[in-house]
Amino acid sequence: MIVERISGKPLSKYFEDEFLKPLNMQHTYFPQQGTDRELPQPSVTSWLKADNKLTPYTLDNVTSAASEGNIVTTPKDLSTWAFNLYAAKKVLSEQTLRDMIARDDNGQEPASYGLGCDLEPAAIGYGHNGARAAYVTIMRYHPGTHRTYVVFSTFLDVKGLREQIMDMEEVVQQSINEVIKAER
Template identity: 30%
Template sequence: MEYIKATNPTHTFTFDEMVGVVATTGLYYFRPEPTFTTATQAIRCSGKLLKEFRGKLYGQFITDEIIKPMGLISSTMPALGTDRELPQPFVPGFVHIPGTIQNVTVSNISGNVAEGNLITTPLDLALFIRKLMRGEGVLSSNLVYSTMLNCLPATPGSLSLYGCGVNNINLLGYGHTGAHEGYLSQMIHDPVTDVTLVIYTNGWGPERGLTR
């Protein structure tokens, strides 16, 4: 993607284009074993399946079925290579590169559709995770409990617990991270104490972790 964006910054990446690389080459991380990694290609496939079977683009489906019903008034799903600007007001994103700090706010998000193309706010993240974990969103409380709160060890013997799309963060609750160049976030909700936490930063330092 970086090569294409360097020569054509507004190129719109498609599901066929992104998934086709793996389908053609047969690339994989490892053969099936009792371990896992984040499978962004599998998530992209879900976006293509939505279009094929529901007749809606991924962003429109998420907007109609999740964003609007859950009252997330500051969340959007950009999908085109020309959708490079954040809506006003926004917080600029930065990456620390040895010797300099680069502003990376303007970004082509089309290659991240379905696996990370949400523009949102800390308030919307807090509202979403609280409603979701309490069974007050688009999923019933029974479904949330059986698939998300009923976590399993991420790997055999691991203290890290994982449900369907959420991690159990010890003593804090259940949640998920979000990341795009220049931005990192974590949303967490504890159903027992009804406490919601959103952690957010707009600085990356690849060689040292996060910058402030």
Template identity: 30%
Template sequence: MLRIVSTLIAGTALATVAAPAANAATTSHGEHGLDRKVKAAADRLVADGAPGVIVMTRRGGHVSHVTAGVSDQATGAPMDHRLLVRVGSVTKSFAATVVLQLAAEHRLSLDDTVEKWLPGVVRGNGNDGSKITVRQLLAQTSGLNEYVMDPRVLGDPDREWTPAELVAIAMEKPPAHAPGADWNYANTNYILAGMIIEKVTGRPVGTELRQRLFTPLRLRHTSYPTTSKTFPGPYVHGYYPGYGDVSTLISPSSARTSGGIVSTVDDVAKFNRALFTGRLLPARMMREMKTVRPVNDDGVIEDYGLGVARIKFSCGYAWGHDGGFPGYRTWSYTSTDGRRQAMLTYNTSAVEHDEKFRADLGKAADTAFCA
């Protein structure tokens, strides 16, 4: 879901330095059969306009990485799977997991209203937090509108936004539909989810993410910046049409729990594998997370649950979430037994609506997950 969009100002990004050590136990980068197929698919995406592409695949205990193109157009540095990227709305799976953990601990209920935890925050122009549940936030069925396309957000990428300010922008519009009546994707839902996490726990979201997920899973290259535009390590440079390298120009404060995490393909894969094999949530909460409805998300047909989606491939179903941040796009897919995975990321926002690219992207994802 390419939902974090900004009008940008030109600037100079930080130079890429040596990459950190690999994080996978059994890894190959050779010309095996699957690697060759995935490499051909990645090369097509670069030919279609992506500066660089990373594809990680898992088959049982074997992990492989294929790259194509460059991570930095200014220097010509090749793409490297160990580099950091902004994973955008993949963050929603992390945030939903924390909320469901809190529900499992009986510290909140998915049937609690937003008003119970955030009194007066969702109010005005027909918006009513007393009629919206926590479950509806996570499922994108609250009816609340989006904030990211507002000119105040679009026109000031450097500004440090508070969650309350972002929600207030969405409250200026009437709801898209009654709570639970339909589905519409809005980052507002997950900004509110983050606010509820902080209200329930009394601690910053970043602390909860770190202590509940990042540290236990040893996601050593995953972080949750709220205001810092820089990266905590070597990174892939992201490009936005008309503005060039926008890697360090946008405050992640406009994304937060809707799309603010910085990570690597291996760390995202490790999190997804733990999540979908039942290591992070009890069975009843996994059933809640995997209760889905069919949706059409900007042309992507999938079944959406609570912060995760089910996607049909030629070989069966995968679970995950996609995410976009200006200059970055990530797609994550994991089988329910964790034995099959595919992670794809590329570093431009210029190809999102290109029909050939999208067709080739679909083929690349199927190849990476199924071949």
């Protein structure tokens, strides 16, 4: 509501005008209608494993998560977003970006999540994880390789979600290692 009041535009239109068009993210959109449940084609069926039951997902209503999760995108567009946010610095001011990726030690253990940025595990850089029924995504920018890494799955195991995320983080780590090896 704050963005809409200040900009005079619906949130989805603001995002489109300020971020999607300038960054050439042509395959990203923000569903607004509760009836907007189908993914744009081409898309794949995703699967949710819960209570030892495997359920196919072809429809989902993400409008309940306005401004924090009602984004439908592709891995390429997500990589474009990450690169422009963290490397090209076209999204936030330098100070806001520094604040977002700063590690804050509260005296016990470092915070791993600040201003919407996941900082752990540190070896794979910083970015964001996301999950919806039957989808899991990891997006990271790794400053050492100056690259973005996106791993996504169209399968979500409710009981094994933490292990699934750890496996996906390992894929990112292996990819980083291969890039480093190739650049030697």
